[in-house]
Amino acid sequence: MQQDGLILELQNGNEKAFERIYELYSESVYGIIYSIVHDETIAEEIMQDVFLKIWENAASYNSSKGRFFTWILNIARNASIDQIRSKSHKNKQKNLAADNFVDILENKSHFSSTTDAIGISKYINVLKPICKKLIDLLFFKGFTQKETAEELEMPLGTVKTKNRACINKLREILAE
Template sequence: MQQDGLILELQNGNQRAFERLYELYSESIFGIIYSIVQDEKIAEEILQDVFLKVWDNAGSYNSDKGRFFTWILNIARNASIDELRSKRHKNKQKNLKADNFVNVLENSTHFSNRTDAIGIKKYIAVLKPVCKKLIDLLFFKGFTQKETAEELKMPLGTVKTRNRACINKLRELLAE
C-alpha cells in the first residue's frame, strides 16, 4: 500500500495502517528524539507518546500543509523539548553525578549521522556552515532561538533572520 493510502487508512482508524506507519517511521523518529533528550529510556517513552498522539490526532493531518513525516517530526520535536523543560527532567539533571559532566568531543560525523537518520543528509551537506549549526541547535538539540543566539554569540534578530533563510534554502533543495 502506498504511503498516501496508509495515511488515509490511519485517519479512518485502521490499526494495521498505524502499525505499518510505525514500522516505517519509528526508527527515524527515535533518532531525532534521542538526539534532543540524550537518554534512551526517556526517548523510548517519548516515542510511544508521539505515536499515541499520531493515532489520536491522525484526522488533523493535512497533506496540503506538509509531508506526513514532517508532521510526525514536529510532534516528536515538541514532545522532546517539553520533556527537557519539564520539572522531572530538570530535577533529574540536578541529581547527576559529576562524571556525567565530563566533556565528550563530538566528532564531525555526529551531526551528519543524525541528519542521515531522517534522510536529509545530502541536503544539509550543501548548506553553509552557519546554517548547519543553526539547524543542529534549533531542530536537533532543541535550543530556543534565544538560547541559540547566546550559544553562537549573535543577536537574536540575526538568528531569526538566518534561520528563516536557512530553512527556505533547505525547502528549495527539497523541492528540486
C-alpha cells in the same frame, strides 16, 4: 499500499495502517528524539507518546500543509523539547554526578549521525556552515532561539533572520 492510501487508512482508524506507519517511521522518530534527549529510556517513552499522538491526531494531518514525515517529526521534536524543558527533567539533570556528565555539544559526530538517522544529511550537507549550525542547535538539540543566539554569540534578530533564510533554502532543496 501507497503512502497517501496508508495515511487515509490511518485517519480512518485502521490499526494495520498504524502498524505499518510505525514500521516505516519508528527508527527515524527514535533518532530525532534521542538526538534531543540523549537518554534511551526517556527516548523510548517519548516515542510511545509520539505514536499515541499520531494515532489520536491522525485526522488533523493535512497534506496541503506539508509532508506526512515532516508532520510526524514535528510531533517528535516538540514532545522531546517539552520533555527537556520540563521541571522533572531539569531536576534530574541537576542531580547527575559530575563524572556521569558528557558534554553532547562537543561531540563532533552528533549532528551528522542525527541527520543520517532521519535521512536528510544529503540535503543538510549542501547548506552553508551557519545554516548547519543553526539547524543543529534549533531543531536537533532543542535550543531556543535565545539560547542559540547566546551559544553563537550572535544577536537574537540575526538568529531569527538567518534561521528563516536557512529553512527556506532547505525547502527549496527538498522541492527540487
